[in-house]
Amino acid sequence: MRGNRYIQAVSDVSFDLAAGECLALVGESGCGKSVLASALLGLLPGNAQLRGGALLGGGEQLHDGAQPEPGAFEARDAVDLIGADERTMAGTVRGRRIGLIPQSPAAHLSPVRTVRAQLEETVRELTGTPRREVRAAALAAAGRAAFPAGHLDHYPHQLSGGLAQRAATALALVADAPLLIADEPTTGLDRELVEHTVTELRRHVDDGRALLMITHDLAAAERIADRVAVMYAGRVVELAPGRDFFGGPGPRHPYAHGLRAALPERDFVPIPGMPPELGALPAGCAFAPRCTRTEEACAQTPELVDGTACHFPLTAGAPAVVGAPSTAAAPEGDDR
Ligand SMILES: Nc1ncnc2c1ncn2[C@@H]1O[C@H](COP(=O)(O)OP(=O)(O)OP(=O)(O)O)[C@@H](O)[C@H]1O
């Protein structure tokens, strides 16, 4: 930030993701979802500071929060995404081991080449497709993302937002990378196309690959996710199996609860207030100013324990918590 100030866009995030599993990462605009994705891909701006580790591959398949055996990540093909150099990331990780459906597809497509040219190059570079079959393979890749063949010879500036989204999805699916990070992959798509994309992404998972799906679309998350992680102000506040989150017990963090309750098919009531500015976070639990359950203990930052970072998590069957907060109002001067 200006004046040599730093903000912590993502803090203390920890999760695992197995082959054949989809983790949906949800949360309001600005909570740190895309920064987390960029960190995993080595795509943060050069002045960003990173601490921690993110190990890709090398471990055995883990299920439901099982901890890796000591040494499991020392296998030869394991790579620490946070520590890896640019050569490793560019040469062996991006595109090959991690596919990305970027949040702003138009910004990621080359403006001076047609969609067909970009697809064909990606097929050539990332798959062993023989030369004479590249054209057909690129066409097939477009089809997977429902990108119409008639638009393949267009340049990115000639595409609508939805078409650019589908072009980016087609490019990301080409390599069948073991991990796919999809950052808002259904933005700008009509309902049938959302269905199509969700089905195609779920196929990626059912074929034994992993998917980190970043989305505002809780309905899409419900259809596709095995587990759900909810972020608030840079932290994961809830990490729960999809069936618990969307089904019976429901979310246990008051924020996650409010997010689900805001769905049209549920209460259709938004959480009052606004998320805090990351440069001016309240001490302790960042959600406390908007929460109806705030008490003294909330002045301390709660750790993620048992899937919930809250001092007073909801228990199954608890009454709704949406409504005007009982304590302080949302921070002023927030225009988002
Ligand atoms: N290069 C940067 N310099 C300073 N702040 C940044 C930078 N990149 C991101 N941020 C800030 O980090 C926070 C998290 O941004 P991020 O893009 O990850 O949010 P998000 O959860 O993906 O939101 P959205 O749903 O709108 O995409 C925001 O407050 C943003 O302003």
Ligand code: NI
């Ligand atoms: Ni984002």
